[in-house]
Amino acid sequence: MGNVTVDPLALAMPVLRPEIAEILDFASGEFLDAAAYIAAKRYDRLVAERVDIREGLDNNPRFGCALCATPVYLVASGKKRFFFRHRREDGSCPSVTRSGLSRADIQALKYDGQRESLAHLRIKERIVRSLTCDLSNSEIVSERQWRSARDPASRRQPDVQAMTVFGRVAFEAQLSTTFLDVVAGRRAFYRDEGALLVWIMAGFDPDYRRMTTDDLLFSNNSNILVVDEETTARSEETGTFHVRVHYRVPELSKGLLVDHWKSTIFPFRDLKVDRQKQTAWAFDYQGQSEELLQVEREASSRADDSLRERLLAFWKSRNQQTPDPVSREAVWQGLMRDISARGVTPPTNDRYDRAITGLINGILSAKEGFPIGWDFKHLVEVAHRVCDGYPEHVLTMGYAIRVYGRETLISAQDKSGKWAKRARSIRKLILEGDQRYLPDEDTLSFLKFVFPEVGSKVEAFLTSDHAKSRL
Ligand SMILES: [Zn+2]
Structure with missing residues (x-):
């Protein structure tokens, strides 16, 4: 097999059936399709990037395997097609025997992997900072087990937990919303505990919502809570925990309801909270729309x-x-x-x-x-x-x-x-x-x-x- 020369300005080519189909971007916490990532780059740039990825592999890895979160690097085949490979190939990654996994197994593995990403660490850190500067919160802990008061064998590990004006609250940070089915079952756990589970997103764009964001949105009276750098700074300035709330405002147009989106930075303690429904919101979308429809x-x-x-x-x-x-x-x-x-x-x-x-x-x-x-x-x-x-x-x-x-x-x-x-x-x-x-x-x-x-x-x-x- 002779050497294959590739036009440096042409787009790079992935191998046809890569073992690692998806990679985790540690910085953003997002998942990327490995082949699409490769195919979108020019050959010369990808080769340069490959060197950087390799260099950072031990101390500052950029990408991990979506299923085991082991850092990965880019490899070229003899035909100069590219694919990702684990830093250590010890056969423990389930992607090797992917066929044995159910969709739920894969989701759960990816969810665990994402929790180790920098993006996830960053949002957790912001939630902790926001809670800490507000004296009405106490017992703020991160990644600590929450044992059920009724059944000590039953436990969860929320990203952050704290005593707040609403009693004990578990905060779960959501980066990518594809894992809602993995975490949906938690509502029941915290309801039984008489506690509240609050979902916090790192950011939210109403125009780019995935279906699963809607699950979260519509089960929380059409309010999405975000903790970002700006809200964290506001919390620290005021000594009051603030969140950004994205919400829908209903309006009547020709007898039909239409919505538009608004967002505001809002004190956490002023949210309306319902432990039975496991909701925490600022703007009463449902009440407002019912009122409009009644009128x-x-x-x-x-x-x-x-x-x-x-x-x-x-x-x-x-x-x-x-x-x-x-x-x-x-x-x-x-x-x-x-x-x-x-x-x-x-x-x-x-x-x-x-x-x-x-x-x-x-x-x-x-x-x-x-x-x-x-x-x-x-x-x-x-x-x-x-x-x-x-x-x-x-x-x-x-x-x-x-x-x-x-x-x-x-x-x-x-x-x-x-x-x-x-x-x-x-x-x-x-x-x-x-x-x-x-x-x-x-x-x-x-x-x-x-x-x-x-x-x-x-x-x-x-x-x-x-x-x-x-x-
Ligand atoms: Zn893996």
Whole structure:
């Protein structure tokens, strides 16, 4: 095999299947894909870097193996392809027999490795400094075992722990958020201890969130806590432990919630803390959004009430006998546009009111307790009229009489007992599935909007097994 000469300005090439697939950057605490790291560098620069990496290997290693955190260095193959190798190759690294590891095993190994990184040491050190300068904190210890008060065999080792204004608190520093599944189980441990677990990140950029950051974010009322150099300096200046809080602020836009991000430096002791939920936050995202939605619901319900009132007022003032002038029809069309905008299907017919004449006259009369729209004296006449001309609204009329409590009135008006007899026989036909009395589905959307208390009953009937079995 001859010597392979590589253009120094070309990009470097990784070997195809490296044993060490991922490396840990000790300075940042981040993991890098080994092949991608190599392939992104120019050949001449990577060769120069290789020398530096080799030099620092014993005293100041730059990279470690993602799985065992043993320092690694760059090696070139005979074909001048690159890969990483452990400082000591004693076969103890699980990457050699990677196939035997589950995803959770790999995550746990990487998590342990990352805890030894400089970045992790730095954030831990900042948390300790921030706690120490504030006299309301005591018993501040790093990397000390926390034994369960109930079960001494059960223990955890939080990054930092301290007695604070919130009692005993465990602080876990999160660099890369890919390990949330490894550490999620801890919440239960600290809850059982009557203590609080607080997640601290080294930094946070709302635009570059990984899915797992969202797990942390949404389980903490959309607040992310960060301890960085600036907050640590603030804590030391003021003698009060401060954290940076990134939080979402909800806003209503066209009836929907939208968020924007804000951040502020906030005293730790002023956080709202809930040991049961294991949360610690500054801004109440959930409460604020519920309040906004409630306001929106009330506004929209007021708008619906007003639209309903306008519609019924129009109907009551309409003249049944003589056709309405064009201007009035335009008013009606305007109302129909408004209900369409509410997502309601407006009734249609060649004459604007024909599709719903029987429906509105019948139900509105039941609601008011006297005939509306038709020239009758008594409500019982309205009931007969609906049965004669609008069998598809008979069931609806029946519900309306019950919903608006008009049974007594109707039976008082039904001196001959004709209505009672008719109602009984129709009820029987409906129960037998007589298709003529099947409620009209075309006007259901309209009915539900204008008379929700009646519409919901008709809809329940239509979706009941009883109705379905006969359709
Ligand atoms: Zn290794």
